[in-house]
Amino acid sequence: xxxxxxxxxxxxxxxxxxxxxxxxxxxxxxxxxxxxxxxxxxxxxxxxxxxxxxxxxxxxxxxxxxxxxxxxxxxxxxxxxxxxxxxxxxxxxxxxxxxxxxxxxxxxxxxxxxxxxxxxxxxxxxxxxxxxxxxxxxxxxxxxxxxxxxxxxxxxxxxxxxxxxxxxxx
Amino acid sequence: xxxxxxxxxxxxxxxxxxxxxxxxxxxxxxxxxxxxxxxxxxxxxxxxxxxxxxxxxxxxxxxxxxxxxxxxxxxxxxxxxxxxxxxxxxxxxxxxxxxxxxxxxxxxxxxxxxxxxxxxxxxxxxxxxxxxxxxxxxxxxxxxxxxxxxxxxxxxxxxxxxxxxxxxxxxxxxxxxxxxxxxxxxxxxxxxxxxxxxxxxxxxxxxxxxxxxxxxxxxxxxxxxxxxxxxxxxxxxxxxxxxxxxxxxxxxxxxxxxxxxxxxxxxxxxxxxxxxxxxxxxxxxxxxxxxxxxxxxxxxxxxxxxxxxxxxxxxxxxxxxxxxxxxxxxxxxxxxxxxxxxxxxxxxxxxxxxxxxxxxxxxxxxxxxxxxxxxxxxxxxxxxxxxxxxxxxxxxxxxxxxxxxxxxxxxxxxxxxxxxxxxxxxxxxxxxxxxxxxxxxxxxxxxxxxxxxxxxxxxxx
Numbered sequence: 001x002x003x004x005x006x007x008x009x010x011x012x013x014x015x016x017x018x019x020x021x022x023x024x025x026x027x028x029x030x031x032x033x034x035x036x037x038x039x040x041x042x043x044x045x046x047x048x049x050x051x052x053x054x055x056x057x058x059x060x061x062x063x064x065x066x067x068x069x070x071x072x073x074x075x076x077x078x079x080x081x082x083x084x085x086x087x088x089x090x091x092x093x094x095x096x097x098x099x100x101x102x103x104x105x106x107x108x109x110x111x112x113x114x115x116x117x118x119x120x121x122x123x124x125x126x127x128x129x130x131x132x133x134x135x136x137x138x139x140x141x142x143x144x145x146x147x148x149x150x151x152x153x154x155x156x157x158x159x160x161x162x163x164x165x166x167x168x169x170x
Numbered sequence: 171x172x173x174x175x176x177x178x179x180x181x182x183x184x185x186x187x188x189x190x191x192x193x194x195x196x197x198x199x200x201x202x203x204x205x206x207x208x209x210x211x212x213x214x215x216x217x218x219x220x221x222x223x224x225x226x227x228x229x230x231x232x233x234x235x236x237x238x239x240x241x242x243x244x245x246x247x248x249x250x251x252x253x254x255x256x257x258x259x260x261x262x263x264x265x266x267x268x269x270x271x272x273x274x275x276x277x278x279x280x281x282x283x284x285x286x287x288x289x290x291x292x293x294x295x296x297x298x299x300x301x302x303x304x305x306x307x308x309x310x311x312x313x314x315x316x317x318x319x320x321x322x323x324x325x326x327x328x329x330x331x332x333x334x335x336x337x338x339x340x341x342x343x344x345x346x347x348x349x350x351x352x353x354x355x356x357x358x359x360x361x362x363x364x365x366x367x368x369x370x371x372x373x374x375x376x377x378x379x380x381x382x383x384x385x386x387x388x389x390x391x392x393x394x395x396x397x398x399x400x401x402x403x404x405x406x407x408x409x410x411x412x413x414x415x416x417x418x419x420x421x422x423x424x425x426x427x428x429x430x431x432x433x434x435x436x437x438x439x440x441x442x443x444x445x446x447x448x449x450x451x452x453x454x455x456x457x458x459x460x461x462x463x464x465x466x467x468x469x470x471x472x473x474x475x476x477x478x479x480x481x482x483x484x485x486x487x488x489x490x491x492x493x494x495x496x497x498x499x500x501x502x503x504x505x506x507x508x509x510x511x512x513x514x515x516x517x518x519x520x521x522x523x524x525x526x527x528x529x530x531x532x533x534x535x536x537x538x539x540x541x542x543x544x545x546x547x548x549x550x551x552x553x554x555x556x557x558x559x560x561x562x563x564x565x566x567x568x569x570x571x572x573x574x575x576x577x578x579x580x581x582x583x584x585x586x587x588x589x590x591x592x593x594x595x596x597x598x599x600x601x602x603x604x605x606x607x608x609x610x611x612x613x614x615x616x617x618x619x620x621x622x623x624x625x626x627x628x629x630x631x
Contacts, residue, residue, distance in 0.1 A: 103368075107361030111341070141171070141226040142287045145279065148178050149295040152272035155185065156302030159265040160317075164308065 002046055009046070013039035026072045030065060037061040049126030171226055173207040173238065174278050180206070181271035188264020193256050200249050200267040204274070208242040211235060227285035227346075233420070234282035236486050236631045237412035241277050244404045244493045245270070247606055251501060252397045254602070255509045260308050270401070273299030277409035281416070286335050286345040289413060293331065293377070296409060297324045300402065304394040312511065316393025323386035327376035334369030337362050347421040358425060367428045371418065378410040380436045380470060381443035384463045391459035396511055399455060400500040403462050404493040411469055415485065419473045426476060433474055437566065440467030441573040448580045454503065454513045457580060458496070461539055464577060465492055468554055468570060475557040484553035486628045491538060491546035491617055498535040498610035501603035502528040508598055518584050519593030529588045531607040538614045540581035541574050546617030546624075553625070 016035040023029045037060045044053035124130055135143055180203025187196050212235070230238070249267065256263035276295025283289040301324060305317025339345055341363035342353045357363060372383065379387035391399045418429055444464025451457040472485035505528055506521065507513050522529035538547035551574065558567055587593075617624045 104365065107365045109361075111361035138225065139227070139287060140224070141228065142285075142291050145174070145178075145275065145288075145291050145295070148181070148272055148275050149291060149298060151182075152269055152295065152299045152302070155265050155269055155272075156298070159262045159269075160302065160305055160308065162262075164260050 005046060006043070009039045009042045013043070027069065030068045030072060033068070034061050034065045037065070044126075047126065048123055051126060051128045051131055171228055171230065172210040173230075173242075174228075174275050176203060176207045176210055177271055177275045177278065180204075181268045181275070184264055184268040184271060188262075188268070193253070193263045196264050196267050197249060197253065197256070200271060201246055203271060204242055204246045204249065207274075207278075208239065208246070211238055211242065227288040228279065228282045229284045230282050232631060233416065233482065234278075234412075236482075236628060237281040237408060238278050239631060240486065240490060240493070241274065241281065241405050241408050244408070244497065245274055245277075245401075247497055247610075248397060248401050248405065250606060251400060251497070251504060251603060254504060254600075255307075255395055255397045258307070258509050261306055266303070266306050269299045269302050273303065274405070277405060280409045281412040283413070283416065284347055286339070286347070289417070290332065290335065292409075293328060293413070296406065297328060297377075300324070300398075300406060303398045303401065304390060306398065307395045307509075307511070310393075310395075310511070312393035313395060314393075316390045319386060319393075320390045323376075323390075327373045327383075329373075330369045330376065331373030334366045334371075334373060337366030337369065339366075341366060347417065351421045351424055364428055367422065367425070368432070371429050371432055374410065374414045374417065375433075375436050378407065378414055378466050378469075379463055380466045381439035381463060382436070384440065384443060384466075387463060388456050388459040391462070392453065392455045393511070396455070396500055396504060396509060399458075399511075400496055403458065403496045407462065407466070407469075408489050408493065411485065411489065415473055415482070419476060419481070423476050430474065433470055434566065437467050437470035437474060438569055440464060440470065441569055445573040445576045445580075449576070451580075452514055452516075454515060454518070454584065455511065457515065457584075458499065461577070461581070464573065465539070467573070468551060471554045471558045471563075471566070471570065474563060474566070475561045481554075481557045483625060483628050484550075484557060487546075487553050487617070487621075487625055488550035490624065490628070491550040491614065494610045494613045494617075495535040495538040495547065498531050498607050498614065501606040501610065502532045502535075505600055505603050505607075506595075506597045508600070515584055515587060516593075517595055518587040519591040519595060521588045521595045521597060524595060524597045525601075527604065528601075528607065531611045532588060533585050534611045534614055536581045536585050538618070540578045542578070544615070544618045546614045546621070549618055549621040553621075 013036055016032045016039065019032040020029045020036065023032060037056060041053040041056045041061070044050070044056060122130075180199070184196055184200055184203070187199055190196075211230070249270065252266070255261060256266060273296050276292045276297070276299065279288050279292030280296060283292055301317055301321040304320050305313055307313035335345075338350065341360045342350050342357045344350050344353055376383040391402065394402070418426075418433070422429065440463055444460050444462075444467055448457050448460035448464065451460060469485060469488060472481040472488075475481040503513065506525065507517070521532075534545060538545035541547040541551045551570075555567055555570060558570075
């Protein structure tokens with residue numbers, strides 16, 4: 001049952017990920033990306049990581065994707081935005097993907113992937129309590145340093161996006 | 171760890187000091203913060219604010235101290251260089267200095283990580299701050315372009331690194347580098363682990379701009395403001411090399427069969443691509459960008475040799491000398507052309523008539539980058555080549571020496587322009603950064619004539 005669910009979710013995830021790239025309309029791309037995030041959240045749920053699954057839904061499928069949609073509608077992309085020959089571009093992209101996929105298939109399929117033993121597995125591992133304990137005890141320093149990263153990004157966003165004297169409001 | 175705390179706090183303070191709108195005050199505070207962090211590196215108890223039994227995933231060992239000290243010293247001089255740029259219209263001085271300080275938090279993490287999470291957070295802190303810094307000249311299209319290009323390329327490289335980390339975790343179930351290095355043979359032989367190491371390496375080579383992953387660097391270097399380019403060429407190169415050396419020269423040296431060939435060909439490609447493409451460049455900054463790619467090639471020697479301390483000290487020495495040359499070159503360029511970022515080589519013609527000291531310093535910097543005797547660059551190359559000689563990398567050495575000969579051809583072009591070409595260059599009268607050029611030039615001569623003093627200092631740390 002869980003295995004079937006895994007295959008179904010994986011199939012949906014890969015299909016929608018391909019559709020993100022293939023779609024001509026950027027809005028469709030974003031909607032497919034939302035579907036991808038939903039399927040990934042499904043994977044998290046089956047792995048007993050409910051917290052990460054919910055956060056993934058709220059942050060990615062919710063907040064970030066809404067921003068994406070908003071920006072795309074705001075920019076009002078036209079069909080003629082991409083002109084000129086894209087044959088070489090497409091050809092090299094396909095080649096790159098094939099090489100990449102080839103390496104992965106050749107290397108991963110024969111690989112011995114470790115399986116968690118059912119006896120030792122802690123089913124509560126993905127719960128908020130355990131996640132919090134890990135995050136605030138074992139990984140406290142990196143966790144705090146991430147805030148420097150976010151602060152830097154925020155300062156940069158405000159600095160680059162700020163309206164200067166003499167500039168119009170769009 | 172104390173230095174990282176000091177840098178984070180001083181970045182915060184700089185943001186608030188920005189309300190006063192006093193550029194010189196902000197700059198002095200930034201320099202004070204960096205200086206304090208430098209002192210704390212050596213004299214502070216590194217875990218002063220953290221319980222002794224806690225694992226910080228960072229380790230300020232001898233390796234980290236060498237690279238961190240180098241990073242902080244050069245960062246101080248780059249803040250000194252930034253004065254003219256900060257006074258430019260539409261440049262937010264407080265934010266620039268704060269983001270620079272925050273980026274150094276990432277740089278220090280990259281020298282001292284022991285765990286994948288600190289490596290990744292460090293890479294991102296440095297990376298995201300740099301995407302911002304590249305775009306600080308808001309009114310310049312080139313700067314905006316550089317920022318966006320760097321963001322897209324850098325995010326792609328980060329994706330590769332993360333993918334590699336996930337694969338390594340999948341193979342071993344471990345994230346701590348020490349533990350991975352010791353993990354059982356079975357998990358190391360699996361295809362997952364090989365893919366992980368492969369992508370981690372490719373991503374890090376991307377970050378140090380080794381060929382064939384160098385395409386972003388000339389555009390980004392050319393478009394971003396001069397100060398930021400100096401910062402990227404010096405501080406960021408040191409930090410990324412520290413990360414590359416720490417992962418592959420140190421932790422993963424046990425399974426060199428997985429990555430050695432890739433680094434070998436990347437080194438060869440960087441030497442050839444960097445030196446030959448630099449020959450046809452027309453602007454000063456683009457030429458320096460390609461020269462920085464070729465320098466990456468020389469620096470990769472140290473990782474290929476895998477002989478512990480000797481190669482490490484050679485790497486640090488070379489980074490020091492290269493940093494000094496870039497610093498001298500940019501202090502002279504800033505004095506001559508201000509914050510202009512599109513300086514062609516032809517504009518250097520006859521510059522010695524207006525400013526012979528600057529011309530002399532610039533000549534010294536270029537000679538050092540070319541590796542001409544009596545300058546530090548020659549000794550630096552010697553320090554990198556001689557362990558490679560002992561390790562028997564003869565073909566690579568021949569490629570290195572031949573490409574330095576090609577390199578000399580384009581390093582001499584600006585020198586000839588400055589001294590022997592007739593021309594009336596439009597050079598400003600400002601001589602604010604002469605002391606940096608003097609100091610850096612003196613260091614180049616000292617490291618060229620008395621290399622023992624510098625190398626003993628490096629070995630002592």
